[in-house]
Amino acid sequence: MSYIRKPVAHHSNLPVNALGLTERDYEGGMSTLCAGCGHDSITAALIQACWGLDIEPHKVAKMSGIGCSSKTPAYFLREAHGINAVHGRMPSIATGANAANRNLYYIGVSGDGDSLSIGFGQFAHAIRRNVNMLYLIENNGVYGLTKGQFSASADVGSRSKGGDINEQPPIDPVLTAISLGCTFVARGFSGDKEQLVPLIKAGLQHRGFAMIDVISPCVAFNNHEGSTKSYAHTRQFYHPAIHTDFIEPRAEIRAEYERGKTMPIELHDGSTIVLRKVDVDHDPTNRAAAIGYLERHREAEEIVTGLLYVEEEGRDLHAINRTATDSLVEARVHGNQQAVLEEVQTQYR
Amino acid sequence: MKPTDTYHPDYFHKVVDCQWACPAHTDVPGYIRLIAQERYTDAYMLNRESNVFPGILGRVCDRPCEPACRRGRVDEQKPVAICRLKRVTYDYKDDISARLPNIPEEKNGKRIACVGAGCASLTVANDLMPLGYQVTIFEKLDVTGGLIRSNIPRFRLPPEVLDEEFDNILDMGVDLRLNTPVTSMQALLDEGYDAVFVGSGAPRGKDLRCAGRDEAGATGRVHVGIDWLGSVAFGHTESIGKRVLIIGAGNTAMDCCRTSLRLGARDVKVVARKPRDQLKASPWELEDALEEDVDLITCHSPKAFVVEDGALKGMTFEVLEYFEEDGRQKRRVLDEVFMPADDVVLAIGQENAFPWIERDIGIEFDEHDVPVVSRTTYQSTLPGVFFGGDAAFGPENIIWAVRHGHEAAISIHKHVHGENVADRLPNAVDVHTSKMGLHEWGYSNQYDPHERRAVPHVDVQQRFKGIDIEVELGFREDDWRVEVERCLNCDIQTIFFAEKCIECDACMDICPTQCLTIIPIDDEEPEESVRQRLRVPAQNPDQAVFVSAKLPQTRRHMVKDEDQCIHCGLCAERCPTAAWDMKHAQIFVPTVEDEEAAAQQRQESA
Numbered sequence: 001m002s003y004i005r006k007p008v009a010h011h012s013n014l015p016v017n018a019l020g021l022t023e024r025d026y027e028g029g030m031s032t033l034c035a036g037c038g039h040d041s042i043t044a045a046l047i048q049a050c051w052g053l054d055i056e057p058h059k060v061a062k063m064s065g066i067g068c069s070s071k072t073p074a075y076f077l078r079e080a081h082g083i084n085a086v087h088g089r090m091p092s093i094a095t096g097a098n099a100a101n102r103n104l105y106y107i108g109v110s111g112d113g114d115s116l117s118i119g120f121g122q123f124a125h126a127i128r129r130n131v132n133m134l135y136l137i138e139n140n141g142v143y144g145l146t147k148g149q150f151s152a153s154a155d156v157g158s159r160s161k162g163g164d165i166n167e168q169p170p171i172d173p174v175l176t177a178i179s180l181g182c183t184f185v186a187r188g189f190s191g192d193k194e195q196l197v198p199l200i201k202a203g204l205q206h207r208g209f210a211m212i213d214v215i216s217p218c219v220a221f222n223n224h225e226g227s228t229k230s231y232a233h234t235r236q237f238y239h240p241a242i243h244t245d246f247i248e249p250r251a252e253i254r255a256e257y258e259r260g261k262t263m264p265i266e267l268h269d270g271s272t273i274v275l276r277k278v279d280v281d282h283d284p285t286n287r288a289a290a291i292g293y294l295e296r297h298r299e300a301e302e303i304v305t306g307l308l309y310v311e312e313e314g315r316d317l318h319a320i321n322r323t324a325t326d327s328l329v330e331a332r333v334h335g336n337q338q339a340v341l342e343e344v345q346t347q348y349r
Numbered sequence: 350m351k352p353t354d355t356y357h358p359d360y361f362h363k364v365v366d367c368q369w370a371c372p373a374h375t376d377v378p379g380y381i382r383l384i385a386q387e388r389y390t391d392a393y394m395l396n397r398e399s400n401v402f403p404g405i406l407g408r409v410c411d412r413p414c415e416p417a418c419r420r421g422r423v424d425e426q427k428p429v430a431i432c433r434l435k436r437v438t439y440d441y442k443d444d445i446s447a448r449l450p451n452i453p454e455e456k457n458g459k460r461i462a463c464v465g466a467g468c469a470s471l472t473v474a475n476d477l478m479p480l481g482y483q484v485t486i487f488e489k490l491d492v493t494g495g496l497i498r499s500n501i502p503r504f505r506l507p508p509e510v511l512d513e514e515f516d517n518i519l520d521m522g523v524d525l526r527l528n529t530p531v532t533s534m535q536a537l538l539d540e541g542y543d544a545v546f547v548g549s550g551a552p553r554g555k556d557l558r559c560a561g562r563d564e565a566g567a568t569g570r571v572h573v574g575i576d577w578l579g580s581v582a583f584g585h586t587e588s589i590g591k592r593v594l595i596i597g598a599g600n601t602a603m604d605c606c607r608t609s610l611r612l613g614a615r616d617v618k619v620v621a622r623k624p625r626d627q628l629k630a631s632p633w634e635l636e637d638a639l640e641e642d643v644d645l646i647t648c649h650s651p652k653a654f655v656v657e658d659g660a661l662k663g664m665t666f667e668v669l670e671y672f673e674e675d676g677r678q679k680r681r682v683l684d685e686v687f688m689p690a691d692d693v694v695l696a697i698g699q700e701n702a703f704p705w706i707e708r709d710i711g712i713e714f715d716e717h718d719v720p721v722v723s724r725t726t727y728q729s730t731l732p733g734v735f736f737g738g739d740a741a742f743g744p745e746n747i748i749w750a751v752r753h754g755h756e757a758a759i760s761i762h763k764h765v766h767g768e769n770v771a772d773r774l775p776n777a778v779d780v781h782t783s784k785m786g787l788h789e790w791g792y793s794n795q796y797d798p799h800e801r802r803a804v805p806h807v808d809v810q811q812r813f814k815g816i817d818i819e820v821e822l823g824f825r826e827d828d829w830r831v832e833v834e835r836c837l838n839c840d841i842q843t844i845f846f847a848e849k850c851i852e853c854d855a856c857m858d859i860c861p862t863q864c865l866t867i868i869p870i871d872d873e874e875p876e877e878s879v880r881q882r883l884r885v886p887a888q889n890p891d892q893a894v895f896v897s898a899k900l901p902q903t904r905r906h907m908v909k910d911e912d913q914c915i916h917c918g919l920c921a922e923r924c925p926t927a928a929w930d931m932k933h934a935q936i937f938v939p940t941v942e943d944e945e946a947a948a949q950q951r952q953e954s955a
């Protein structure tokens with residue numbers, strides 16, 4: 001953490017987006033995380049992605065639980081809405097918020113502890129309900145905030161700072177999410193924004209639950225030799241399976257993509273993601289194939305990254321439940337406010 | 350692009366934009382910090398080391414540092430008020446006599462002659478007297494100061510300031526001969542001085558040749574600006590007509606128009622040939638003149654003087670329009686107008702004149718009849734004869750004259766000791782950390798968003814009550830306390846240790862001005878291409894781009910665009926491995942004393 005505030009001065013040639021805002025306008029408060037924490041870099045990637053998508057900050061709701069990772073919503077989009085929920089309970093609160101107001105972008109930021117230990121059940125059910133939100137797990141293999149105990153994502157054989165060796169098998173959020181029917185599953189790395197920013201953009205535009213597991217080294221408790229979530233280890237075993245380019249609606253898809261190796265997928269808002277395969281044996285639209293591919297690479301101890309599974313046709317929470325599209329606000333405008341309210345309330349009596 | 354050599358003495362120097370732009374390389378951030386610590390005398394002495402005349406320059410310096418100042422690039426073109434803060438050091442200092450250099454009783458036996466008692470010669474004396482030289486200054490007038498006294502009006506520079514700072518040097522025991530014009534260089538050389546320094550200025554004001562000039566001249570109402578200002582300064586001229594035309598729009602014109610207003614003129618027009626954005630006057634001088642209700646008329650070219658019955662009536666001008674054609678500026682005449690005037694003052698430039706230097710004694714002159722002088726040694730083609738100030742390369746300003754004086758002093762010292770004058774010590778940098786704690790630095794790194802403070806002026810009604818009422822009052826404490834915090838401390842440099850970097854991006858993410866980027870770079874990739882690939886492309890070619898050695902984990906490079914770095918130190922605060930540090934880079938510009946020390950060291954080791 002730093003004592004001074006980030007200066008208001010900014011680069012005099014800073015580009016502006018369609019809203020006339022600079023990246024600096026998407027920042028939040030000064031981070032109080034440890035200097036060098038991967039989470040801060042993910043915060044920066046979120047800022048870049050929201051700026052790049054011309055999202056109005058007040059059209060965003062930031063949801064989080066407890067943990068260093070869960071603190072980060074304070075550090076971006078200072079004008080957005082947000083809830084800091086009880087440990088592991090963010091998914092249910094996000095579900096409720098999304099049920100009440102579907103017109104916001106929901107960005108859930110969680111940790112490996114928050115999602116894979118105490119909040120595992122909540123995590124699974126938000127996927128199952130296909131809540132339309134971006135869900136980031138800032139995965140460092142430890143409980144950073146409580147000083148570095150192994151989390152459920154710690155690999156077998158990984159050594160803690162105090163010298164303990166983890167012997168319990170890890171929960172892989174990517175494989176878990178795919179098997180639970182998640183419609184957008186990706187893995188990134190806080191140290192590779194070139195890959196992460198387009199993934200975040202695509203996740204934000206995806207309709208349904210978009211889960212990105214982001215390897216995010218804890219510099220304080222899990223960046224030493226023997227750790228399998230350190231910067232050095234992640235880079236050594238890093239295996240990008242697929243490049244994701246995010247292309248905004250109406251922007252022309254550049255011709256230079258090699259046929260066969262690339263796969264354009266149109267998102268519901270008209271934007272396109274172009275997947276460029278690095279590994280030709282990976283098919284990100286085939287669930288069984290994706291699971292097989294991940295299993296093979298897990299055995300080779302490789303950290304496979306990229307958009308690993310995507311299904312754009314899935315139905316989200318509102319589609320499944322056939323919720324009314326009229327909001328009470330609209331009802332008021334149309335004059336039958338009282339009647340609508342009565343109707344809604346009788347449902348719950 | 351290859352990794353940057355930050356050990357090159359110019360690399361960090363260039364980052365300190367003000368110090369790099371200052372001809373005398375004044376340690377601006379250094380003195381601003383001293384003011385902030387209320388160490389005014391130290392701040393004054395630090396200035397004096399490089400620019401010799403902080404009180405004078407704190408009022409009237411041409412201040413090339415300010416347009417260069419980094420703060421102006423990130424803060425809407427509003428640089429730190431560097432010059433005004435220099436005046437604060439003068440206004441608040443204590444008695445400095447004990448801190449002036451000791452002058453040895455025993456002289457070194459070398460006699461130096463200086464021609465002219467302007468700031469250039471005085472700087473030479475200032476540098477040489479402490480080494481035991483005997484310096485004689487020949488001055489044609491009965492006063493010292495050169496154009497500073499005769500041409501810079503008292504409402505901009507009170508003579509007491511000039512006297513104080515000149516006396517500090519003259520009191521070192523300079524042999525000053527007033528009323529002693531040098532009329533023959535040959536004769537001067539014959540007197541056997543070990544070296545001669547010519548600091549006689551550029552004393553000739555340019556005339557305007559056009560129709561009616563001679564008749565108008567005969568009326569006595571056409572004045573050459575610099576001569577006229579001189580006669581005002583020395584009390585020979587005490588009034589001027591009601592309607593005055595000033596021809597030209599440089600700084601001399603600004604002094605002429607403002608002086609006219611103080612001598613009784615009511616309607617003063619400054620007439621320029623060029624459009625507003627191409628005028629030579631410094632923006633602040635123009636601003637001050639306009640504040641006094643002078644009319645500025647641009648795009649008017651003088652055509653003829655109009656004289657009737659032996660009396661000056663005014664002048665006619667061609668009205669011009671400028672346009673661009675084939676990428677070049679062209680102009681056409683739209684109209685012709687007459688402007689009435691009682692007096693006309695010509696302020697269209699100055700030139701050197703050396704009627705007293707024989708042309709056959711080995712001092713070469715070029716085709717414009719200007720002496721051939723080296724830009725590094727200030728030596729003419731006759732060894733032992735040096736030039737500086739306006740005499741060297743035509744009219745410049747005080748701070749350049751000071752720089753020339755320093756350099757010429759080094760040359761003189763080398764010359765009289767039989768050393769090669771071209772063989773000079775290089776500049777040097779000394780770098781040491783400013784880290785004092787986890788998030789504590791030896792400078793105030795918080796960016797202060799305050800706007801540039803304005804210096805209070807004497808009320809417009811009051812200031813015309815006398816010719817010598819100083820208009821600028823100097824910063825009040827409330828203001829300079831803010832202004833010092835606006836300085837970004839550009840001499841506290843970001844120093845990078847590539848081998849420590851774990852590529853966590855923390856520095857890049859925190860940097861408020863997006864100066865940092867980590868990218869792969871090929872050795873062969875040209876700088877221009879690297880500049881385009883940065884997070885915000887580096888568009889300012891005057892500012893360096895730093896490229897680190899290869900980073901350990903990915904073999905990429907840390908790249909920093911120096912252009913917009915505000916030296917906030919956040920990159921260093923956020924770096925988990927201290928791969929960035931904030932270090933004070935102190936720039937050493939060798940003085941004649943350093944040359945002397947180096948020579949002694951050479952002797953000892955030989």
Ligand SMILES: Cc1cc2nc3c(=O)[nH]c(=O)nc-3n(C[C@H](O)[C@H](O)[C@H](O)COP(=O)(O)OP(=O)(O)OC[C@H]3O[C@@H](n4cnc5c(N)ncnc54)[C@H](O)[C@@H]3O)c2cc1C
Pocket residue numbers: 409410411464465466467468469470487488489490493494495496497500501529530531532548549550551552575578600601604705737738739740744745746747748750
């Ligand atoms: C109207 C006006 C306003 C200016 N305002 C500014 C300003 O605001 N800021 C700034 O930085 N600069 C200003 N300048 C420029 C500045 O005054 C000069 O650049 C500076 O004074 C040059 O110093 P110097 O020592 O080279 O010469 P000078 O100051 O010209 O001194 C030369 C001296 O040599 C003497 N001399 C000449 N010939 C002989 C001889 N043969 N024998 C003996 N003595 C001789 C002269 O009498 C004179 O005293 C201004 C100039 C003018 C004309």
Ligand SMILES: Cc1ncc(C[n+]2csc(CCOP(=O)(O)OP(=O)(O)O)c2C)c(N)n1
Pocket residue numbers: 066067068069070087110111112113114115118138140142143144145146151
């Ligand atoms: C109900 C409850 N149980 C336990 C805790 C203690 N606790 C705080 S943060 C945390 C783990 C956070 O780990 P993770 O989500 O991985 O976040 P990180 O700090 O690693 O980013 C725990 C167990 C708590 N705050 N609340």
Ligand code: SF4
Pocket residue numbers: 032033034036037038039068069140144145217218219220221
């Ligand atoms: S403890 Fe770890 S996770 Fe928490 S802020 Fe520090 S580095 Fe980040």
Ligand code: SF4
Pocket residue numbers: 365366367368377378417418419420428429431835836837838839840
């Ligand atoms: S900000 Fe300060 S140190 Fe930097 S250029 Fe301006 S005056 Fe000089």
Ligand code: SF4
Pocket residue numbers: 843859860861862863864865913914915916917918919920921
């Ligand atoms: S000191 Fe560091 S963080 Fe601050 S502006 Fe310069 S490069 Fe950026």
Ligand code: SF4
Pocket residue numbers: 036849850851852853854855856857920923924925926927928929
């Ligand atoms: S903060 Fe330090 S370790 Fe991280 S990228 Fe910057 S220099 Fe490297």
Ligand SMILES: [Mg+2]
Pocket residue numbers: 067111112113138139140141142143144151
């Ligand atoms: Mg964790």
